[in-house]
Amino acid sequence: MRTLLTAAALAAALAGPGQGDAPAGEIETAAGPAALERMAEGFRTPWSLDFLPGGGFLVTERAGALWRVAPDGTRTEIGGLPGIAAIGQGGLLDVLVPRDFADRREIVFTYTTEIEGGGTGTAVGAARLPDGAGRLTDLRVLFEMEPGGRTGRHFGSRLVEAPDGTLFFTIGDRGERPSAQDLSMHNGSVLRIARDGSVPEDNPLVGRDDALPEIWSWGHRNPQGLALDPEGRLWLHEHGARGGDEINRVEKGVNYGWPVISYGTHYSGAKIGEGTSKPGMAQPEFYWDPSIAPSGMAIHSGALWPEWRGHIFAGSLKSDFIAHVGGDPLREIARIAGPATGRVRDVTEGPEGALWFISEAEGAIYRMTPAP
Template sequence: MKAIPVLSLALLALTAGACQAQTLAESGATPFTVTEVARFDQPWAMVFLPGGDALITEKAGKLKWLSGKTIRDVAGAPKVLEEGQGGFGDVALAPDFAQSGMIYLSWVEKGEGSLSGAVVGRGKLTLDAAKPRLEGLEVIWRQTKVEGDGHFSHRLLFSPDGKYLYVTSGERQKKTPAQDLTVNLGKVLRLLPDGKPAPGNPFAGKGGQSAEIWSYGHRNLYGLGFDKDGRLWENEMGPQGGDEVNLIVAGKNYGWPIVSNGSDYDDTDIPDHSTRPEFEAPKVWWNPSISPSSMLIYTGKKFPKWQGDMFITALSGQALIRVHLDGDKATKGDQWPMERLREVEQGPDGDIYLLEDGDGRLLKLSPKA
C-alpha cells in the first residue's frame, strides 16, 4: 500500500476539522442553538440599534440596514478602497445616538500613488423605509498612510461614559512604527468624539501624532471591550503564533515587534515577552494562531454563567472562543469550532450574534431550553 504523504495527512486533518465545525454548530453539540438570521456579502462589522434593528458593513463598501427580515442599502456610505485586508470596517453608535442620530464608521481610503490608510468618519443616520441614508458624513481622523494592504485594524469603541472614542490602528505590516511615538500606527488611540486627541493622553507633546496615543507596541488589533469595572481589553493577531489578549493600560508598551510569543513568517525566532519584563505581557495568548477578529464582553441575562466573560471570534481558528475574566486576570475557557468568524455582538435580547467571514451568514446563538 502506498504511503500517504505527510502534507496529504495534514490536509485530511484540516478537512476533518472543517467537517467537525459544521457538525458541532449544526448538530447541537454546543450549549446554545444556532439560527441563521440573514446573509450578507463579506460582512465586517455590525451594531444593534435601539428597537432591535441592526447596521452591517460589507467590506466592498455597502452599509446595510437589517429590519426584521428586510435588508436595505443605506445611501451615503463612503467610497472605500477594497484591497487586501482593506475596505469598509467598523460601525458604532454615537453615545447620544437617541438624540443626534449620529453614527461612526471606519474604512480605508486611497492616498497618493500606492499609499493608503484607515479613516474614521461620522454622519447622521436617517432610517426612512423609502430612502434610508447617511447624511453629512465627515472624516474626523486619519491613519498615517503607507504602502501595503494589511493591518489597518480600525476598530471603534466608546468609553462607558461616552466621553472618549478609542480607535485601534495597526502597524500596517511595517513593524517598527509600532514603537515610534510620532506616528499613529501600531497603537490604541484615545480621541474625543470629534476626532481630536483627548486631553491627558500620556504622550502629548512628543511631536507628530503622539497626542492621540493611549498605548503602543501593538500589531494588528481587531478587538476592544470594557469590562464591568471599566478596564479596557484588546486582542490582536501575532505573526506565526502569539495571538494576544491584553489589558490596556495608559502609556504602556506591549512590545511589538521586539517581543512576541510567536515567530516571524520566515521562521526567525522573536524573543518571548518573558525575556523582556519592561514590556506588558499578554494575559492570554495562542500558539498556533487563531487569528482573533473581534471581541465582546458579555453583559446579558440569557447566559448568566458567562456574564463578564470575553468572547472572541477566530478566522484561521474557525471558532468562537470564551475567555473568563476575573478582575485583571484572564484564562482560556470554551472553544466551539465553527466557520471563519469575523464579528461577535450582543443583541438587545441578550443573545449572541456572529457574522461569518466566508458565507456571510448572520447567526443567532440562543441558550438551549
C-alpha cells in the same frame, strides 16, 4: 460593550431578519446547549454589525457596502459613504451605533482611504442616518492616520465608545513592524479621540513633541478585537505572527512590545525581536500558540449567562470556532464550533445578552441564546 436593545426590541428582532426560513439549531457551549438562529444572510465578506434602537441592525461589507436590516427582515443598502479604498484587508470595516443615536441619529465607522501624501490608511467617519432614509447625511471625517502605508495589511480598525463618550479604535502595524514602536506614527496603536475628532487633553502623549497625541497605547501588531468589560475596562486581542495571538488589557500610556517581544515567531520560524519579555513592555493576559487568527470580541455582561459575566468571546478566522476565554488567570474554557462558525469575523453582545456573530464563510449573521 456595544448598545443593547430593550426587551421590546428583542421581540421585534426575533420576528424579523430571515426568520421565515431561518434554520433553528443548537450548538454546544461550556454552559450546555445554546439555540442558534440565522438572522440574515447573503452578505459578501461581512465585517461588522451593530444594533439600532427599536430593532434591526447595521452590517458592513468590506468591499464598501453598508446595510440596514429592519426588524421585519427588509434589507436596505445605505448610500452616502466616503471614498473607500478596498485594498487587501482594507475597506469598510467597523460600525458603531453610539448610545445617543436616538437623539443624534449619528453612526460612526472605520474604513480605509487614500491618505494625503500617499498610500492608504485607516480613517474614522461619522454621519447621520435619518429615520427611514437610504442615504447618510452630514458626513464628517473625524480622523485619518498618518502617514499612509504602501501595504494592504494590518489596518486594525475595531471601534468602541468609552463610558465618557470618547472613541477608542485600533490600527495595526500595516505590515511595517518597527513602526509599532515609533510614536511619530499611528501604526500599531490604540487611539482615542472625542466625538468631534479632537484630541482629549488627558490622552497620555499630549504635549510631547515626539509623539502623536491620539495614541493611547502602542506596540500592537494587528488588533481586530476591542471591547469594554462590565466594569468599563478596555481589552483587545491582536494577531501574532506564527503563534503569539494575544489578549491584552489596554492601559493608558502602555507599550505592549511588538515587535520587540512576542510569544510567536516569524512565518519563517525565525525568532522575533528580543524574546518574550523586556522591562517597560507589558505582558499579555493570555496568548494562543498556535495562532487562531482572532477577529471580533465580546465581553459578556452576564445578562443571559450569569456565569459568563466578564468572559471573552473571540472569533477565529483560521480554525472556524468562537474561543471562550475566562477565569483568573485567563484560560481558554471552550471552543464553540459547528457548521455556522466558518471564519468568524465579528462577535458582539446584542439584545438581552444574546451573542451575535458573523460567519464570513457563509455571509450570514447568527444569534446565540441559551437553549430552552
